Amino acid sequence: MTMIGVIGGSGLYQIDGLEGASWVKVSTPWGKPSDEILVGRLHGTPMAFLPRHGRGHVHAPSDINYRANIDALKRLGCTDLVAVSAVGSLREDYRPGDFVLVDQFIDRTFARPKSFFGAGCVAHVGFSDPTCPRLSAACATAVQGVTLHRGATYLAMEGPQFSTRAESRLYRSWGADVIGMTAMPEAKLAREAELCYASIAMVTDYDCWHGDHAAVDVAQVIATLTANAGHARDMVARLPSLLDQRAACTHGCDHALTHAIMTAPDRRDPDLLSKLDAVAARVLKG
Ligand SMILES: CSC[C@H]1O[C@H](OP(=O)(O)O)[C@H](O)[C@@H]1O
Numbered sequence: 001m002t003m004i005g006v007i008g009g010s011g012l013y014q015i016d017g018l019e020g021a022s023w024v025k026v027s028t029p030w031g032k033p034s035d036e037i038l039v040g041r042l043h044g045t046p047m048a049f050l051p052r053h054g055r056g057h058v059h060a061p062s063d064i065n066y067r068a069n070i071d072a073l074k075r076l077g078c079t080d081l082v083a084v085s086a087v088g089s090l091r092e093d094y095r096p097g098d099f100v101l102v103d104q105f106i107d108r109t110f111a112r113p114k115s116f117f118g119a120g121c122v123a124h125v126g127f128s129d130p131t132c133p134r135l136s137a138a139c140a141t142a143v144q145g146v147t148l149h150r151g152a153t154y155l156a157m158e159g160p161q162f163s164t165r166a167e168s169r170l171y172r173s174w175g176a177d178v179i180g181m182t183a184m185p186e187a188k189l190a191r192e193a194e195l196c197y198a199s200i201a202m203v204t205d206y207d208c209w210h211g212d213h214a215a216v217d218v219a220q221v222i223a224t225l226t227a228n229a230g231h232a233r234d235m236v237a238r239l240p241s242l243l244d245q246r247a248a249c250t251h252g253c254d255h256a257l258t259h260a261i262m263t264a265p266d267r268r269d270p271d272l273l274s275k276l277d278a279v280a281a282r283v284l285k286g
């Protein structure tokens with residue numbers, strides 16, 4: 001049974017139209033999620049919505065409890081996560097207001113826990129293709145009325161300060177297409193939790209490399225988001241009809257842990273195993 005989890009980024013703190021909606025407090029072994037989670041049904045499909053920064057934008061990118069967020073969404077029964085993010089553009093043809101379907105990441109964050117696993121239960125999941133092609137295709141169909149670029153690389157920086165011009169130029173030379181502060185480790189943790197993950201980015205600015213545009217500031221980001229958040233909400237509303245029937249993920253996201261755990265069963269730490277009760281239930285049960 002499909003349950004869609006939507007992680008809302010800057011400018012997307014709420015979604016409308018969920019039937020029987022209520023904000024639910026979810027406790028996790030990893031601490032508190034960014035906020036309560038709005039749970040309901042959209043056109044009959046169960047859906048959960050979590051504002052990544054919390055309502056009122058209270059959590060900075062480095063302070064978001066990404067592990068708690070992903071654990072909570074898994075614990076609620078989500079199978080598919082659609083992550084919405086505001087990003088800066090690192091290329092001329094991705095203009096403010098455009099949408100971008102991200103399928104690769106460069107992780108330059110350094111001050112965040114990045115795994116559910118570790119001492120006492122070591123695991124290495126495959127991450128060559130970090131987003132789910134099936135879910136991403138549904139998102140691409142659901143984005144309408146706005147320019148959508150596909151197949152983009154998102155550079156995740158630590159922040160919270162925006163980049164220097166030298167950094168922005170460096171990331172362009174690496175082939176990154178967009179820049180943001182939150183997709184990592186979110187996408188890594190979704191894979192460890194065996195959740196399909198798709199990343200839809202909304203371009204809000206040209207960062208600071210572009211000679212004809214002022215360097216990014218928050219006012220610019222908010223102005224573009226205010227004009228475009230409606231397209232993100234419309235995309236979310238179209239997802240249920242595109243994802244209503246689902247068996248196994250055809251790309252194996254829901255089996256990412258099958259060959260990932262290295263630690264011998266008799267050397268595993270019971271405390272860590274109990275924290276993995278939702279995330280790794282499929283492989284650790286029994
Ligand atoms: C307000 S600009 C910087 C802020 O916006 C992006 O957040 P999100 O990815 O959650 O939409 C960016 O990553 C920064 O956190």
Ligand SMILES: Nc1ncnc2[nH]cnc12
Pocket residue numbers: 086087088089157162163179180181204205206207208216221
């Ligand atoms: N230029 C930028 N750099 C990092 N994160 C962003 N989010 C929106 N615009 C951004």
